[in-house]
Amino acid sequence: MSEQKIHFYKGPAGGWGALKSVAKHLQQQGVAMKGARTLLSANQPDGFDCPGCAWPDRDHRSTFEFCENGAKAIAAEATSHRATAQVLGGHTVSELAEWSDFDLENLGRITEPLVYDRATDRYTPIAWDDAFELIAARLNALKDPNEAMFYTSGRASNEAAFLYQLFVREFGTNNFPDCSNMCHEPSGQGLKPTIGIGKGTVTLHDFEQADAIFIFGQNPGTNHPRMLGELREASKRGCKIVSFNPLRERGLERFADPQDKMEMATLGSTPISTNYFQLRIGGDMAVMKALCKRVFELDDAAVAAGGERVLDLAFIAEHTHGIDEFEASIRAESWEALEAESGLSQEQLCAAGDLYAQAGRVIICWGMGITQHQHSVATIQHIAALLMLRGNLGREGAGACPVRGHSNVQGDRTMGIYEKPPKTLLDRLGQVFGFEPPRENGYGTVESIQAMLDGKGKIFFALGGNFASATPDTVATWKALRSTDLTVHVTTKFNRSHTIHGKEALVLPCLGRTEIDMQATGPQGVTVEDSMSMVHLSSGMNAPASEHLLSEPAIVARLAAATLKGRSKTPWLWLVEDYARIRDKIEEVFDDFKGFNEKIKTPGGFRLRNTASERVWNTPTGKANFIAHALPTDTPFHLAQARAREHKTVVFNLATVRSHDQYNTTIYGMDDRYRGVWGHRRVVFIHREDLKAIGMKAGQWVDITSVYSDGDTRRAEKFVLIEYDIPRGCLASYFPETNALVPLSSVSIGAGTPTSKSIPVVLTLRPQDEALPQEQTRSIAGADA
Ligand SMILES: Nc1nc2c(c(=O)[nH]1)N[C@H]1C(S)=C(S)[C@@H](COP(=O)(O)OP(=O)(O)OC[C@H]3O[C@@H](n4cnc5c(=O)[nH]c(N)nc54)[C@H](O)[C@@H]3O)O[C@H]1N2
Ligand SMILES: Nc1nc2c(c(=O)[nH]1)N[C@H]1C(S)=C(S)[C@@H](COP(=O)(O)OP(=O)(O)OC[C@H]3O[C@@H](n4cnc5c(=O)[nH]c(N)nc54)[C@H](O)[C@@H]3O)O[C@H]1N2
Ligand SMILES: [Mo]
Numbered sequence: 001m002s003e004q005k006i007h008f009y010k011g012p013a014g015g016w017g018a019l020k021s022v023a024k025h026l027q028q029q030g031v032a033m034k035g036a037r038t039l040l041s042a043n044q045p046d047g048f049d050c051p052g053c054a055w056p057d058r059d060h061r062s063t064f065e066f067c068e069n070g071a072k073a074i075a076a077e078a079t080s081h082r083a084t085a086q087v088l089g090g091h092t093v094s095e096l097a098e099w100s101d102f103d104l105e106n107l108g109r110i111t112e113p114l115v116y117d118r119a120t121d122r123y124t125p126i127a128w129d130d131a132f133e134l135i136a137a138r139l140n141a142l143k144d145p146n147e148a149m150f151y152t153s154g155r156a157s158n159e160a161a162f163l164y165q166l167f168v169r170e171f172g173t174n175n176f177p178d179c180s181n182m183c184h185e186p187s188g189q190g191l192k193p194t195i196g197i198g199k200g201t202v203t204l205h206d207f208e209q210a211d212a213i214f215i216f217g218q219n220p221g222t223n224h225p226r227m228l229g230e231l232r233e234a235s236k237r238g239c240k241i242v243s244f245n246p247l248r249e250r251g252l253e254r255f256a257d258p259q260d261k262m263e264m265a266t267l268g269s270t271p272i273s274t275n276y277f278q279l280r281i282g283g284d285m286a287v288m289k290a291l292c293k294r295v296f297e298l299d300d301a302a303v304a305a306g307g308e309r310v311l312d313l314a315f316i317a318e319h320t321h322g323i324d325e326f327e328a329s330i331r332a333e334s335w336e337a338l339e340a341e342s343g344l345s346q347e348q349l350c351a352a353g354d355l356y357a358q359a360g361r362v363i364i365c366w367g368m369g370i371t372q373h374q375h376s377v378a379t380i381q382h383i384a385a386l387l388m389l390r391g392n393l394g395r396e397g398a399g400a401c402p403v404r405g406h407s408n409v410q411g412d413r414t415m416g417i418y419e420k421p422p423k424t425l426l427d428r429l430g431q432v433f434g435f436e437p438p439r440e441n442g443y444g445t446v447e448s449i450q451a452m453l454d455g456k457g458k459i460f461f462a463l464g465g466n467f468a469s470a471t472p473d474t475v476a477t478w479k480a481l482r483s484t485d486l487t488v489h490v491t492t493k494f495n496r497s498h499t500i501h502g503k504e505a506l507v508l509p510c511l512g513r514t515e516i517d518m519q520a521t522g523p524q525g526v527t528v529e530d531s532m533s534m535v536h537l538s539s540g541m542n543a544p545a546s547e548h549l550l551s552e553p554a555i556v557a558r559l560a561a562a563t564l565k566g567r568s569k570t571p572w573l574w575l576v577e578d579y580a581r582i583r584d585k586i587e588e589v590f591d592d593f594k595g596f597n598e599k600i601k602t603p604g605g606f607r608l609r610n611t612a613s614e615r616v617w618n619t620p621t622g623k624a625n626f627i628a629h630a631l632p633t634d635t636p637f638h639l640a641q642a643r644a645r646e647h648k649t650v651v652f653n654l655a656t657v658r659s660h661d662q663y664n665t666t667i668y669g670m671d672d673r674y675r676g677v678w679g680h681r682r683v684v685f686i687h688r689e690d691l692k693a694i695g696m697k698a699g700q701w702v703d704i705t706s707v708y709s710d711g712d713t714r715r716a717e718k719f720v721l722i723e724y725d726i727p728r729g730c731l732a733s734y735f736p737e738t739n740a741l742v743p744l745s746s747v748s749i750g751a752g753t754p755t756s757k758s759i760p761v762v763l764t765l766r767p768q769d770e771a772l773p774q775e776q777t778r779s780i781a782g783a784d785a
Contacts, residue, residue: 021068021673029079046603048513049538051077051155052663054404054531055224056204057604067225072661072668076493077512078542081108083494085125088114092121097499101469101736102667107494109509111546116505123498123507128550128558131506136562138459138486138504145172145438147458149448152178152417153465154406155513157526157538159582160552161408161415162589163575164463167560169426170435170568174442175457176419179465180409181445186371186751187402188413190380194625196618197611199410201399202363203532204230209397212240212359215273216284216383217369217757218403221251221674222660227365227403228255232270242355243273245369246281246655247685247732248725250674277352280343281653281730282373282758286631287349288382290338292330294353295389310357312391319615319624320388326626333631341631343727361397362387368405369655372757374636377750378629385626393624394615404531405664407513411529414608415586419444425589432588434569444752445471446744452480460502461488463552468497469665472742472754473714490555492545495665510552515540517551520577524551527583527600529608535593536605553579636746640707640760650694651707652686654759656735665736672734677722684763685724685732694763698723701770702763704733706741714741718766731761 050057052070087107088096093116096104115126115134126134139148150168152161168176180188188198195201207213207230220227232255235241243252253276254269279287299310316323335346342349356362364383370376384393384400392398404410416425419442426437443451449471451457460467460481471477481487484502491498492512498505511517517524517540525539550558557572564570575581580597587596592608599606611617617624632638637653644651659681661669670679677683684702691698704716716738726732735756746755 021072029075029081046539048540049407049528049536050074051407051513053224053226054154054407054409055226056530056532056534057226058204058229069223069225069663073663074514076105076663076666076668077109077514079108081106082545083107083110085112085114085123088123088494093123093499093501094121096494100667101496101665102670104495104499105493105666109492109512109545110494110507111509112548113509114507116501118503126506128548131508132559132562134504135461135486135488135506135559136565139171139563142458146175146442147456148173149175149177149443149451149457149460151445151448151460151462151465151467152176152412153463154179154183154404154409154412156412156417156463156552157408157513157528158411158415158535158586159526159579160463160556161412161417162582162586163553163556163560163572165416166429166433166570167556167564167572169429169437170433170560170564170570172438174419174421174438174440175448176417176442177445177448177467178412178417179406179445179470180413180417181752182372182470182754182756183368183405183409184371184402185444185753186376186748187366187380189751190377191384191400191402191612193619194381194384194627195393195400195612196616196624198413199533199610200401200531201393201610201613202401203534203607206363206397206399207234210234210239210359210361210363211397212242212355212362214242214244214356214362214364215252216244216287216364216366217371218365218367219245219249219251219657220403221249221255223367223405223658224403225251228272231255231272235270235272235274240274240355240359241272242275242277242352244277244279244284244287246278246727246730247657247675248276248278252276275352275355277344277348278725278727280341280727281655282375282632282635282637283342283344284370284373285375285379285382285629286338286341287344287352288379288386289330289333289631290335290342290344290349291353291356291386292382292389293333293335293338294350295357295386296327296330298353298357311389315391316388319394319617320626321621321623322626322628326385326628329628329630337631343729356386357390361395362390362392363397363399363401364392365401365403367403368657369757371402371748371751372753372755374746374748374755374758375629375632376748376753378632381627381629384624388624388626394613399613402531407530408528410531410533411527411535414529414590416589419447428589432585446747446752446754449473449477449480449744452484455483458484459486459488460484462497463490463556466495466497466665468500469495469736469739472739472746472756473744474740475714476744490552508555509546509549510555511540511544511549513538513540514542515544515549516542519551519554519579524579525600526553526579527605533608533610534605535600535608537600551576553582635758636708636755637758637760639709643707643709644762649762650690651760651762652690652729652731654684654704654706654731654733654738654741654761655757656738656759657732659734662734675724680720681734682719682737683722683733684719685722685726687726687728687730688723690728691721691723696721696763696765701766701768703766704738704741704761704763706743707760707762708743708746710743710745712743714743716740721763
């Protein structure tokens with residue numbers, strides 16, 4: 001573990017710090033040599049798709065696109081550590097449950113299928129066929145297929161996801177909780193009714209043409225480092241980059257490109273954001289409204305002066321619906337309310353509005369800072385509206401850019417991993433595979449947990465991910481998982497979820513994306529879809545971590561064959577002999593995949609049709625819809641604040657974020673370099689004046705209790721207070737340590753996403769068992785030195 005300290009990070013994002021960090025991780029995972037070779041194959045035309053994130057690659061160019069995040073993700077998978085049956089069997093599962101997330105993952109890759117032995121409280125080996133027979137028997141013994149739930153994490157390939165959703169629907173349910181439910185679900189739900197497609201509309205080419213790029217609630221320096229390369233190029237050619245984030249984030253301020261010899265040699269860097277607005281947590285909806293309001297004001301002024309209109313009247317007339325009602329709702333909004341809600345002054349809001357209105361072509365990007373609130377769908381519909389006011393949709397250099405997380409989370413949805421499947425998909429599946437698909441909607445993530453708690457969910461199956469750690473309301477969720485009859489996890493490594501298990505439990509180890517996938521007809525490639533709808537091939541090149549591993553498609557196919565024996569017409573085992581056969585089936589089900597096997601022969605693959613980017617609007621009105629929403633005044637934070645005023649206590653709004661050394665629930669290390677935190681994860685970032693106001697000091701230890709009105713107490717214990725450049729009233733801390741604070745009932749309206757970015761909390765001092773030196777309690781990372 002690294003030394004514990006907190007200090008100001010002066011460097012730019014990227015640069016030598018990033019290279020050093022990668023070297024350290026490769027070394028720790030024992031992959032220095034193999035790792036280097038593996039890294040060189042990431043995002044290459046004949047290599048594998050980087051499992052790091054869903055940001056697209058520039059033409060899969062031949063020089064290695066350096067990315068610290070990707071390098072760590074690859075090192076984590078290509079690790080030389082092995083969680084063999086012997087290693088795991090050396091501990092009871094109750095013992096393992098006490099280990100940290102870091103220590104569990106650090107055991108390394110699982111080498112053979114395992115079954116939980118109740119008598120000894122240990123995982124012991126099981127043969128693959130026996131594992132499939134056992135799961136099949138339990139599934140088939142259920143009274144109702146809807147008692148089983150099938151989770152997906154966004155790394156599963158298109159081929160694996162397609163087979164998986166087919167198997168589950170032939171089995172008889174649409175219960176598809178997935179990571180997307182906790183992530184960009186509100187983006188899909190927000191965009192579909194407005195622009196007719198639940199995906200972003202831009203490509204990297206648009207990033208080259210934009211005059212301004214607005215970034216809301218995203219930390220690309222840590223989570224999408226390759227995006228910084230695009231922002232750096234944009235910044236260099238004078239494109240305005242306007243960031244909205246409560247925290248000062250290093251990667252949004254300056255970036256040194258590790259591939260730029262000049263910047264590296266001179267310790268130089270490129271400024272990223274031209275303008276940085278530190279809004280209040282949850283204030284984005286007010287900002288969108290303010291920007292729209294400013295556009296209308298500027299347009300009024302243009303009309304009065306007889307100048308060029310600010311609104312794109314031609315676009316609005318030809319392509320949109322509902323402008324009148326929307327305009328009225330925006331004009332009715334007072335600047336005072338918008339200021340109060342956003343935490344920005346009218347002057348700042350107007351300045352941001354001017355930047356938007358003056359730029360010819362604008363892209364709006366967003367991440368988790370937008371999607372994990374109660375009013376996320378409404379906020380995203382305002383993003384669409386803001387773009388529509390100036391025709392910033394469906395033309396070069398402009399558009400909507402939700403930046404996805406997991407490397408194939410978008411593809412999994414395209415393949416039908418969705419608890420609310422459209423009728424057209426079900427009809428087509430039924431025709432192509434000769435069965436009657438279940439028609440009722442299934443459970444998403446939060447609904448699945450509720451179903452388990454209610455005794456309606458009895459078998460939990462996960463294709464990847466770490467459900468027990470990624471989900472909210474930890475106490476309730478663990479109780480839910482433990483109440484099931486059977487939990488099954490398909491996974492590469494051992495994690496928390498395997499210790500929070502049902503009466504029976506299986507852990508099935510699979511190949512990772514970096515590994516050679518050998519099937520009957522030879523080595524196979526899989527396909528993935530990135531955040532900009534580009535679909536391309538990914539082929540592993542490392543020897544598998546163990547000879548007993550199966551690929552995800554093979555696991556799904558063999559399980560399906562065992563479970564649906566005698567009742568499925570699908571040739572499961574034949575399909576996985578050659579993945580091109582799976583792709584032929586995908587082509588039969590989805591028109592957009594016409595010529596699939598041919599198209600992926602092109603290096604870089606192909607782009608799926610994006611109707612909104614062609615100004616074709618698949619909505620009931622046939623137009624892009626302006627949808628008005630009131631400013632939220634009744635979020636859990638608003639309600640808690642009102643009660644707190646009565647009782648004279650102080651309630652803060654807490655956002656749970658990622659540190660620089662984690663990939664979701666996978667903890668790579670204890671540092672958060674760009675925020676100046678070393679060796680800690682249990683920290684709370686807080687404004688200096690707020691510390692004073694509540695009579696606490698930086699370095700003191702606190703417990704965090706969330707305040708919801710359901711009567712339950714939810715607490716996360718032992719966090720150290722760190723002074724940080726964050727607006728007053730706002731706090732930030734890391735997930736998953738803080739997940740216990742969010743009740744299952746607190747989700748975004750219309751999307752069901754847990755509200756992990758706005759949790760009303762109070763802080764209470766606890767015994768000060770560990771003193772932190774004064775100079776280690778203050779981080780102003782990001783502030784101008
Ligand atoms: N290294 C690494 N890469 C990753 C991941 C990882 O864990 N580690 N996870 C992957 C996944 S699945 C995802 S979804 C993405 C996530 O990538 P991001 O969307 O960047 O995720 P977060 O770190 O959760 O938070 C983003 C930012 O939102 C800001 N924020 C918090 N509340 C608000 C708010 O109310 N308004 C605004 N405007 N901003 C707010 C935070 O300060 C933070 O900078 O990254 C992917 N890539
Ligand atoms: N409080 C709070 N909670 C959050 C968030 C937040 O910002 N705040 N973010 C949410 C978001 S955006 C997301 S996407 C979810 C993430 O939720 P998940 O996707 O469930 O979680 P991950 O941590 O990405 O899953 C990591 C595990 O996946 C397994 N794995 C890795 N590679 C592979 C592979 O190739 N195949 C298989 N089968 N398994 C593999 C490994 O065992 C690893 O332990 O968490 C959500 N939870
Ligand atoms: Mo995500």
